[in-house]
Amino acid sequence: MAGSGTGAARPRRLWLRMFGTGLGLWLLTVVVIFLTGNPNLIPTLVLLGSFLVPVTFVAWAFSRRHSGELTAELVLSTFVTGGVLGVLAASVLETYLLHPSPWLFLGVGLIEEAVKLAALAVLTRRLAHKDVRDGLVLGAAVGFGFxxxxxxxxxxxxxxTERGLSVADLVETELLRGLLAPVGHGLWTAILGGVLFSSSVREHFALTGRLVVSYLGVSVLHALWDSMHGIALLLTLVLTGTPAQDQLLAQGYQPQPTPLQAHLFTLLSWGGLAVVALLGLVWLHAVRRHADRVDTSRVWWRIPTPGPR
Structure with missing residues (x-):
């Protein structure tokens, strides 16, 4: 019994070993590039840095799958195919449908969440038994692939860059996006996947008003996340703006914060992202708890009642 317990625990730590190995390889690649200046290693650096955190979180989610129907092949397919289809569709739609306006980021959120949800539905339509927990995992796979x-x-x-190739800027971008990846696309599409798979008839998707509301809500979170830089700058200028900055703002220009305002801007920017991330995590937890309550009620109603003696 002790041996089986240990064996069961090891797969759950696979995601941690994957992350440690991938992080070590990424750091080694960074060091070798700076030592040798070999540009042939740049694709390796880009792929390792871009996929490390998304793949790790998909592996972590897969270790907590609910049904045996959720195979590694299906999760890999949703990650790769869903991610690529989502990026391609979003690129086409955003190019032809969006134009510079105050609603630009909301349009981006609506388009990207729609294409990820559509990709998830297409790739999982043949799944015989649609469980909410599996929907969370598959939604996360599509989102993290994207x-x-x-x-x-x-x-x-x-x-x-204007100075030529900048590996430092590449590394900085990968670090920032890797740090924020767990509370971005994967989180938002996981929520939609859980709602999509919440039908009382487990063979079908839950195409309900709740799904529409969830899609709109997740799109708003997405828009707030993307526009947080501008929101933080606007709040900084409203709270501490100088007359010269107010004049530039009235003329439609975006003034840069002064050194004294930079601290407040940073606090508002990161604080806003933290609030959006917290809202998403609370929402994800609520979707999971709702699934647990539904399952508990089903078990309760299936308990046979004693008949007359």
Missing amino acids: AAFESAGYAFTALF
């Missing part, structure tokens, strides 16, 4: 490919693009773009 985040990984998107981060690879941002990291590659950060490499090119």
Whole structure:
């Protein structure tokens, strides 16, 4: 019995070993690039840094899967295919539908959450038994796949600067996006996956008003996350702005914060991101708790009552 317990515990720590190994390889790649200046290692750095955190969290979520129908092959398919389809569809739709406006970030949120939800539905439509917990895992897989490919693009773009190739900017971008990845795309699509798989008829998706409300709510969280830099800057200027800055703002220009305002701007920016992340985590927990309550009620109603003697 002791042996079986140890064996059962090891797969649950697989995600931790994956993260440790991947982080070590990424750090080693960074060191070798700075020592040798070999540009052939840049794709390795981009891929390791962009996929490390998303793959780790998908592995962690998969270790907590609920049913045997949720296979590694299905999770891998949703991660890769869903991520690529989501990035491609979002790129096309954002190019042709969005234009600079105060509602730009809301449009981005609506489009990206829609394409991720659609990719999730298409890739899992043949799943015979749709459980909320499995929906959370598969939604996270699509979201983290989207985040990984998107981060690879941002990291590659950060490499090119006016000063030439900048590995330092690439590394900085990967560190920042890796730090924020757990409370971004993966979290938002996990919420939608849990709601999509919450139908009382487990063979079908829950295409209900709750799903529509969840989609709109997650899109708003996405928009707030993307626009937090501008929101923090605006609040900083409203609270501590100078007349010159107010004049630039009235003319439609974005003034830069002074050194004294930089601390407040940083506090508001990171504080805002923390609030959005906390709202997403609380929402995810509520979806999971709702599934637990539904399962408990089903078990209760299935308990046979004693018949007449």
